[in-house]
Amino acid sequence: MFLAQATEPLEIPEVAWSSFAPELALTAAALVLLLIAIAKGRQQLVAVPAAVVSLAAGIWLVTQQLVVPGGVAIALGLALPALVFAFPRRGSLVQAWGAGLALVGALVLTGWQYLTVLEGGGTEVATIVPQAALAGALANDGIAFFTRITVYLTGLLVVPIGYGYLQDRRINRAEVEPLLLLAVVGMAALGTANDLITLFVALEVLSLALYVLAGLARRDRRSQEASLKYFVLGAVASAILLYGMALTYVASGELALPAIGSSLGLVTTDRVVATLGLALITVGLGFKVALVPFHLWTPDVYQGSPTNVTAFMAAATKAAGFAAILRLYLVAFPGLQGLWVPVLAVLAALTMLYGAYLALVQRDLKRMLAYSSITHAGYATIGVVAVSDAGLSGTLWYLLTYAVSTLGAFACVIAIERTRGGEVGLLELRGLGRTSPAIAGILSLCLLSLAGLPPTAGFVGKLVVFQAGVQAGLTWLVVIGVLSSVVAAFFYLRIAGTMFLEDADPALPLPAASSGLTVGTAVSAALVVFLGIQPQLFLQVADSAAALVR
Amino acid sequence: MTLLAQAAEVTAGDTAEVTLFWVFAVLGLGSALAVITLRNIVHGALMLVLNFLAIAGLYLTLQSAFLSIIQVLVYGGAIMVLFLFVIMLLGVDNDDLLQADGRNRLLAIIGGALLAGAITFAFVGPYTSAASICAEEAPAAAAGQYDCVGLDYEEDDGAGVAFIGRSMFTTYTYPFELSALLLTVATIGAVILARRRDLTPEDEDEVVGDERAEPTGAHPDDRGDPDLVLEGDDAGAEPRGEG
Amino acid sequence: MSFFEQYGTFAILVVLGCLLYALIMVVSRVMRPSVPSPQKLTTYECGVPAEGTGWTQVNIRYYVFAFLFVIFDVEAIFLFPWAVIVGGLDATTPVSPMFAVVAMFLFIGTLLEGLAYAWKKGVLRWD
Numbered sequence: 001m002f003l004a005q006a007t008e009p010l011e012i013p014e015v016a017w018s019s020f021a022p023e024l025a026l027t028a029a030a031l032v033l034l035l036i037a038i039a040k041g042r043q044q045l046v047a048v049p050a051a052v053v054s055l056a057a058g059i060w061l062v063t064q065q066l067v068v069p070g071g072v073a074i075a076l077g078l079a080l081p082a083l084v085f086a087f088p089r090r091g092s093l094v095q096a097w098g099a100g101l102a103l104v105g106a107l108v109l110t111g112w113q114y115l116t117v118l119e120g121g122g123t124e125v126a127t128i129v130p131q132a133a134l135a136g137a138l139a140n141d142g143i144a145f146f147t148r149i150t151v152y153l154t155g156l157l158v159v160p161i162g163y164g165y166l167q168d169r170r171i172n173r174a175e176v177e178p179l180l181l182l183a184v185v186g187m188a189a190l191g192t193a194n195d196l197i198t199l200f201v202a203l204e205v206l207s208l209a210l211y212v213l214a215g216l217a218r219r220d221r222r223s224q225e226a227s228l229k230y231f232v233l234g235a236v237a238s239a240i241l242l243y244g245m246a247l248t249y250v251a252s253g254e255l256a257l258p259a260i261g262s263s264l265g266l267v268t269t270d271r272v273v274a275t276l277g278l279a280l281i282t283v284g285l286g287f288k289v290a291l292v293p294f295h296l297w298t299p300d301v302y303q304g305s306p307t308n309v310t311a312f313m314a315a316a317t318k319a320a321g322f323a324a325i326l327r328l329y330l331v332a333f334p335g336l337q338g339l340w341v342p343v344l345a346v347l348a349a350l351t352m353l354y355g356a357y358l359a360l361v362q363r364d365l366k367r368m369l370a371y372s373s374i375t376h377a378g379y380a381t382i383g384v385v386a387v388s389d390a391g392l393s394g395t396l397w398y399l400l401t402y403a404v405s406t407l408g409a410f411a412c413v414i415a416i417e418r419t420r421g422g423e424v425g426l427l428e429l430r431g432l433g434r435t436s437p438a439i440a441g442i443l444s445l446c447l448l449s450l451a452g453l454p455p456t457a458g459f460v461g462k463l464v465v466f467q468a469g470v471q472a473g474l475t476w477l478v479v480i481g482v483l484s485s486v487v488a489a490f491f492y493l494r495i496a497g498t499m500f501l502e503d504a505d506p507a508l509p510l511p512a513a514s515s516g517l518t519v520g521t522a523v524s525a526a527l528v529v530f531l532g533i534q535p536q537l538f539l540q541v542a543d544s545a546a547a548l549v550r
Numbered sequence: 551m552t553l554l555a556q557a558a559e560v561t562a563g564d565t566a567e568v569t570l571f572w573v574f575a576v577l578g579l580g581s582a583l584a585v586i587t588l589r590n591i592v593h594g595a596l597m598l599v600l601n602f603l604a605i606a607g608l609y610l611t612l613q614s615a616f617l618s619i620i621q622v623l624v625y626g627g628a629i630m631v632l633f634l635f636v637i638m639l640l641g642v643d644n645d646d647l648l649q650a651d652g653r654n655r656l657l658a659i660i661g662g663a664l665l666a667g668a669i670t671f672a673f674v675g676p677y678t679s680a681a682s683i684c685a686e687e688a689p690a691a692a693a694g695q696y697d698c699v700g701l702d703y704e705e706d707d708g709a710g711v712a713f714i715g716r717s718m719f720t721t722y723t724y725p726f727e728l729s730a731l732l733l734t735v736a737t738i739g740a741v742i743l744a745r746r747r748d749l750t751p752e753d754e755d756e757v758v759g760d761e762r763a764e765p766t767g768a769h770p771d772d773r774g775d776p777d778l779v780l781e782g783d784d785a786g787a788e789p790r791g792e793g
Numbered sequence: 794m795s796f797f798e799q800y801g802t803f804a805i806l807v808v809l810g811c812l813l814y815a816l817i818m819v820v821s822r823v824m825r826p827s828v829p830s831p832q833k834l835t836t837y838e839c840g841v842p843a844e845g846t847g848w849t850q851v852n853i854r855y856y857v858f859a860f861l862f863v864i865f866d867v868e869a870i871f872l873f874p875w876a877v878i879v880g881g882l883d884a885t886t887p888v889s890p891m892f893a894v895v896a897m898f899l900f901i902g903t904l905l906e907g908l909a910y911a912w913k914k915g916v917l918r919w920d
Binding site: 610624627628638640712714715716733737738743 | 800854860861862866869877881893896906910915916
């Protein structure tokens with residue numbers, strides 16, 4: 001592309017900047033927002049120089065024929081002092097708007113990347129610009145593209161959804177938005193990581209940010225418990241994962257995933273060590289996406305964390321974790337397919353059944369959604385074990401639909417939680433359909449989507465994944481998936497029934513949505529419907545996303 | 551261990567390495583055992599320092615001086631300081647956490663033995679027998695087909711420091727910069743963790759937004775006295791089982 | 794000269810150092826008069842008698858200092874390989890000197906922002 005000239009080593013662009021432009025923009029935004037957060041009364045002292053730098057970079061980019069990234073840089077640069085000027089004494093509004101705009105910018109950059117870099121080579125989507133500085137560290141392919149879209153979209157929706165909620169609970173610290181952005185950067189980097197070191201560091205960036213975010217409510221013991229549990233168990237899982245990576249390195253002598261893949265395909269390579277490494281990696285990543293034997297942290301952490309953080313964790317972490325799983329298993333471990341496909345298939349079956357079974361008996365809405373998220377990890381795994389292009393794009397697509405549905409559901413939980421105190425139980429939902437039909441309707445819609453009923457996004461997601469499973473000959477797994485969906489549909493529908501068929505308790509206060517929450521919820525619901533009715537656009541993209549950097 | 555011993559033999563073949571290896575190996579294993587058996591937790595932590603130093607010595611016998619220095623600086627120094635501070639933060643007398651019941655102990659022993667056995671089995675076979683793929687005379691290694699990593703990469707410049715530097719700025723620039731973000735996130739986390747006065751965070755809005763409804767009963771425990779955080783208020787912490 | 798022969802001098806130095814220390818202690822032990830009394834064994838010979846042990850609970854604020862120390866320790870570890878190679882870079886090497894310098898200063902800058910954050914949040918102040 002535009003960075004092909006490697007003959008001038010003194011020029012900076014020996015780095016393929018375009019390959020991580022969205023993350024670069026977000027990182028810069030996060031660091032500037034953090035500076036603004038600590039600048040207190042002298043915010044313009046930070047905002048103006050940052051804007052000048054950003055404008056200069058943008059103009060330079062435009063002169064280099066890079067209009068879109070230049071435009072994004074200029075827009076963000078102009079927005080920053082304007083925001084500080086517009087909300088002089090409301091730091092958290094500056095933070096929220098800044099983070100939101102940065103995420104919009106990142107989405108624009110992702111789209112630009114897709115149009116110019118990825119599609120440039122015709123139908124072969126996978127391209128990585130082989131440059132010195134990034135050689136092999138990044139892969140800009142379908143997984144990366146979809147992970148970015150899902151994660152950035154989730155972040156973009158979580159910012160307005162959480163704004164009012166954080167204020168209500170008086171935990172609207174200035175660190176929230178920078179941490180959120182850094183977590184998003186970590187997730188996107190995890191989706192692009194193409195060697196073990198990048199993968200691990202990216203995973204740690206996102207995990208650490210989430211540990212802090214989960215414990216945001218310092219006065220709430222449950223939040224502290226969630227943070228501590230997540231941290232301790234997550235640290236153990238990371239250690240196990242790192243051990244697995246070390247063993248994989250011992251077995252293959254390579255760190256780059258494609259090189260590991262080709263090395264493990266050789267007959268001379270030691271299988272025993274590689275298998276051990278694979279096993280430990282499966283445990284570590286299984287923890288991160290909450291597959292069943294490694295799911296024990298999920299209910300407590302999801303229930304205890306501030307609800308907007310839970311929504312973010314549920315939607316985005318799952319997408320990032322599955323991106324890592326897809327890339328590792330399909331690129332690095334195809335040589336050991338005979339080993340991991342049955343194991344992951346059994347894990348997926350267990351996950352789907354166990355999650356659905358336990359979700360049935362939950363009384364707390366957040367806890368129920370936590371078990372539902374476990375179940376959905378099982379469905380997404382079907383696409384992984386299908387080991388096919390259809391399975392790959394199915395999983396990516398599934399994660400997107402799951403993200404918007406679960407975000408919408410959690411947004412409704414926030415709306416109810418704001419006026420009704422800490423816990424939202426099933427009983428408190430009685431008659432919500434009569435008293436506040438909008439929230440009840442949207443919650444029902446998102447739950448229908450999670451259950452996989454047409455015409456919602458979740459239906460198309462399940463359909464695609466199940467199709468891939470059947471094509472791969474995993475009919476038994478798909479049957480289990482359908483069974484689990486039926487069980488899950490029961491409890492999703494039970495909630496809808498509670499809301500619309502029972503009488504309301506007049507003593508309960510009505511849910512209230514702030515403007516940000518309204519926007520976030522409405523957009524999530526609209527996406528749920530849109531992706532359900534008009535899936536062709538994204539399905540085509542997902543189909544073309546199946547080519548990987550191998 | 552056998553692997554390391556053999557590695558030490560392969561690299562130089564004289565007795566100094568082997569002697570040093572056994573010294574450090576015995577030291578490392580002994581101190582590791584002491585860490586988990588000593589009753590006094592501070593003594594255990596000091597044994598951990600010894601263990602780190604012994605491992606640094608093992609790295610040195612593998613001719614990896616830089617790794618050895620990192621081990622001493624970061625683990626023996628910085629990480630151990632953190633360990634000790636946390637121990638002193640919790641109080642030395644709080645050793646009731648050390649009372650593991652028999653079942654947990656058994657599980658830990660079984661788990662550890664399984665992992666150790668698997669690792670030993672996996673390494674001893676391919677790397678230390680006569681058919682070792684890393685031996686000089688093995689056909690795969692001789693043909694350059696198999697890269698026996700870690701032992702004989704780039705000979706010259708300062709035991710691989712320059713090698714690390716070059717990879718840091720060629721292949722691994724991206725994770726290198728990401729690790730800066732990692733450390734920044736960790737700093738933020740540590741600061742949030744340690745800050746005591748939360749009721750009046752300086753970064754909160756001075757004007758409270760008015761477009762939202764006044765929450766009536768939201769999270770009563772969010773606004774208590776900061777000093778009450780750690781005591782009482784067990785309403786939010788009832789045991790939760792599966793289902 | 795093998796790897797370990799290079800360290801031979803160092804080993805001799807270590808052994809000599811230990812011997813010297815032992816020698817001084819032994820000499821001092823032999824030469825000094827020894828008149829122990831309970832008074833001499835107290836922590837402070839005058840003043841209030843010490844109560845309890847020296848191992849007391851410390852403030853969590855120490856933890857942040859220790860943590861910042863770890864972070865900058867890690868930074869030093871990264872700086873070292875950089876310092877080794879950066880002098881030898883020129884236009885012919887795969888890495889340009891400008892690139893290495895910029896990359897390292899981005900790294901340091903990010904860490905410094907973390908430090909500035911901790912500073913502004915007042916965790917470095919002992920009030």
